[in-house]
Amino acid sequence: MTLREVLAHAEQRARLSSQKHGDLQYVxxxxxGWSRSDLLLRLDQPAETGTQAFVEHAAQQLADGCAAEYLTGYTAFCDIVVRVREGIFVPRPETESLVQMAGDFITDQDRPRATVLDLCSGSGAVALALAARLPQVAVVGLELDPISVSCSRESALDLGLSERVRFVQGNVLATWGLALADFRSRTDVIVSNPPYVREQRLFPAHASSPREPVQALYGGTSGMVFYKRIIAQACDWLRPGGLLLLEIDDGLEEAILNLFERYGLQGGRWSPDLRGLPRYAEARRAE
Structure with missing residues (x-):
């Protein structure tokens, strides 16, 4: 059988949806070790021994809701590749804008040796991509899940960034003050993509990728639990003029801007993603 026939047979056997066709090719x-172009060039060549069993297994896993990235063990993010495994939230393309925005702030403000805190750092993708982009920046990621922390540290070693990026296990809602005490009033940027899905949106959000951890999505009944904690503490951790940068869910933007004002952060504003929906919010500590 050719590789094309193996793929078609596996998709049919697993009843794989058309939306997952590209995921199977990616896996x-x-x-x-091929690019997508390599795969296309090999489609009409005979499949190697063992390929059919592997492809059928991958197709069934995808049909059962497994993320493609869990099957490969890594995902591309910005200009780097980070490790992921089942139980770790897979970073989304829209989160790459946080890296761009934080990097632009550090460059524009001429803070080449900036210190960055990445709260709810998950896979470590934001922290690592920012450090890869700016070679003198130091980043600390705080994450509750021990599997994510371990995987992030492995990615830092893979990328040669472990001297400038470290990951600490801790709870943003409870213990980050203790875990990050050395950074009080010394942080140039706080960046966070916390769990923000509110209760009414949780089921469809989790159903779209059911093997990803629900705790990485759920932000409480209103979606605001993590934002309230982070914004309330931000001025204690930022240097004067430092930036707080958040990924947000649409519909929460006004509540977040109100919190910025309540806790003394200045210049609060939100900006849209590529679909035009509110997706990012930022504010600064006064100079």
Whole structure:
């Protein structure tokens, strides 16, 4: 059988949806060390021994709701590749804008040796991408989940960034003051993509990728639990003029801007994602 026939047979056997067709090709290519172009060039060549069993297994896993990135063990983010495994939230493309925005602030403010805190750092993608972009920046990621912390540290070693990026296990809602005490009033940027899905949106959000951890999505009944904690503490951790940068859910923007004002942060504003929905919010500590 050709590789094309193997793929078609596996998709049919697993009843894989058309939306997952590209995911299966991605898994096969990545697991073989190929680019997508390499895969396309090999479609009409005879499949290698063992390929059919692997492809059928991958197709069934995808049909059962497994993220493609869990099958390959990594994901691309900005200009880097980070490790992921089941139980770790897979970073989304829209989160790459946080890296761009934080990097632009550090460059524009001429803070080449900036210190950055990444709260709810998950896979470590934001922290690592920012450090890869700015070679003198130091980043600390705080994350509750021990599997995510371990995987982030492995990615830092893979990328040669472990001297400038470290990951600490801690709870943003409870213990980050103790875990990050050395950074009080010394942080140039706080960046966070916390759990923000509110209760009424949780089921459809989790159903779209059911093997991802629900705790990485759920932000409480209103979606505001993590934002309230982070914004309330931000001025204690930022240097004068420092930036707080958040990824947000649409519909929460006004509540977040109100919190900025309540806790003395200045210049609060939100900006949209590529779909035009409110997705990012930022404010600064007064000079």
């Amino acid at each position: 096969v290519a990545a697991s073989s």
